[in-house]
Amino acid sequence: MPPTLTTIRRAATFVGRLLGRTPDQSLYRATPPTTVFLLSFPRSGTSWIGSVLENFGAPFIYYGELLAFLSEAPGLGVLTRRYRGFRFRYLQYFIAQRRGWKPLVFERSGLSLARVMQIMAQQAGINVVKIFPGHISDDDLETLFRDFSPHVVFLRRNHMDRLTSLKAAGLTGNWQNAKYTGPEVSIDDADLHRFTVEYEAWYRQQKAICLSLGLTVTDVAYEDLLDERNLHDLLGEMAHGQITFRPDQSLSSSLSKQRERNSRPEYEFAEWTPESSS
Numbered sequence: 001m002p003p004t005l006t007t008i009r010r011a012a013t014f015v016g017r018l019l020g021r022t023p024d025q026s027l028y029r030a031t032p033p034t035t036v037f038l039l040s041f042p043r044s045g046t047s048w049i050g051s052v053l054e055n056f057g058a059p060f061i062y063y064g065e066l067l068a069f070l071s072e073a074p075g076l077g078v079l080t081r082r083y084r085g086f087r088f089r090y091l092q093y094f095i096a097q098r099r100g101w102k103p104l105v106f107e108r109s110g111l112s113l114a115r116v117m118q119i120m121a122q123q124a125g126i127n128v129v130k131i132f133p134g135h136i137s138d139d140d141l142e143t144l145f146r147d148f149s150p151h152v153v154f155l156r157r158n159h160m161d162r163l164t165s166l167k168a169a170g171l172t173g174n175w176q177n178a179k180y181t182g183p184e185v186s187i188d189d190a191d192l193h194r195f196t197v198e199y200e201a202w203y204r205q206q207k208a209i210c211l212s213l214g215l216t217v218t219d220v221a222y223e224d225l226l227d228e229r230n231l232h233d234l235l236g237e238m239a240h241g242q243i244t245f246r247p248d249q250s251l252s253s254s255l256s257k258q259r260e261r262n263s264r265p266e267y268e269f270a271e272w273t274p275e276s277s278s
Contacts, residue, residue: 014072018087022077027058028125035120035148036128036238039206040155041199045222046130048258049155052251053128056235059242061125066116067106067135069093075120075127082119086111103134113140117148126239133202142209152210153238154203157222228255 003011040046053062054074063075069090080087093109106113113136120127131141144150210217218237224230228251236243 010072014076017072017074017076018080018091020077020081020087022081023057023061023074025124028061028123031059031125031239031242033121033123034126034240035117035150036126037144037150037152038128038130038155039152040130040132041157042132044155044157045225045258046155048254049225050128050130052231052235052254055254059125059239060235061123061127063120063127063129065130065132065135067113067129067131069097069104069106069109071130075129078123079116079119083111083115086116106136107140113144114147117144121148126242128238138202138205141206145209145213145215149213149215151216151218151238151240152206153218153220153234154207155220155222156203226255226258231255 038046038049050062050064050073053060061075061078062073063079064071064073066073066075066079076090079090089109089111093104097104120129136144145152207217207219218234220230220234225234231251
């Protein structure tokens with residue numbers, strides 16, 4: 001089956017970023033360098049948030065799942081320009097990750113995690129990178145918290161909702177921007193319990209570390225972001241008030257598409273309630 005025009009354009013954009021194409025730097029000069037960690041679990045809405053940031057543009061520079069070798073985001077261009085040898089090693093692991101779909105450890109790639117973060121910390125604009133458990137070790141994540149003092153955004157989602165989405169993605173092989181259609185998904189109570197316990201433990205541990213270090217923490221539910229006012233508020237917090245929404249930057253279209261993806265009458269989900277972790 002020949003590649004579609006969309007696939008060709010996406011590949012061309014990715015290659016351009018690997019060769020060092022970056023967003024227009026003049027748009028970022030007035031914004032002091034800021035690092036934001038978007039911490040979450042797979043199937044929690046992070047790909048959608050990433051597309052919002054990427055389409056919004058300045059002052060955001062999005063790096064995606066850089067630490068899992070799955071990113072095709074604009075931030076790649078920043079790193080390939082300023083980190084000699086980055087593009088070749090990253091491409092090697094990017095291909096291996098896509099072929100195997102097994103977690104590859106960033107620290108074992110030969111790339112320096114500290115160097116990557118230093119580049120982000122010096123780059124004008126709001127530099128946002130996505131981090132899942134397993135992308136890097138918990139010890140290394142705590143070191144990044146201490147050394148770079150990022151603004152940390154915890155993005156959470158209804159446990160039943162996320163587990164169903166994860167299982168559906170595994171069955172279909174569609175891991176990004178997947179609709180809730182296709183094979184029937186069954187949820188075992190024991191699986192849901194284990195899934196929830198693992199999530200809660202990691203979440204509480206990381207949030208406690210962030211608060212103990214005095215980091216800026218934003219704790220938000222994916223479901224709440226489907227309200228445009230809440231999404232505006234999140235972007236404003238991430239940019240520390242350094243953005244102004246223009247009339248042509250309405251997020252309504254993106255929100256409408258995301259709500260459509262989440263229309264799933266064949267499933268019943270429990271109401272999401274914030275965990276007691278304040």
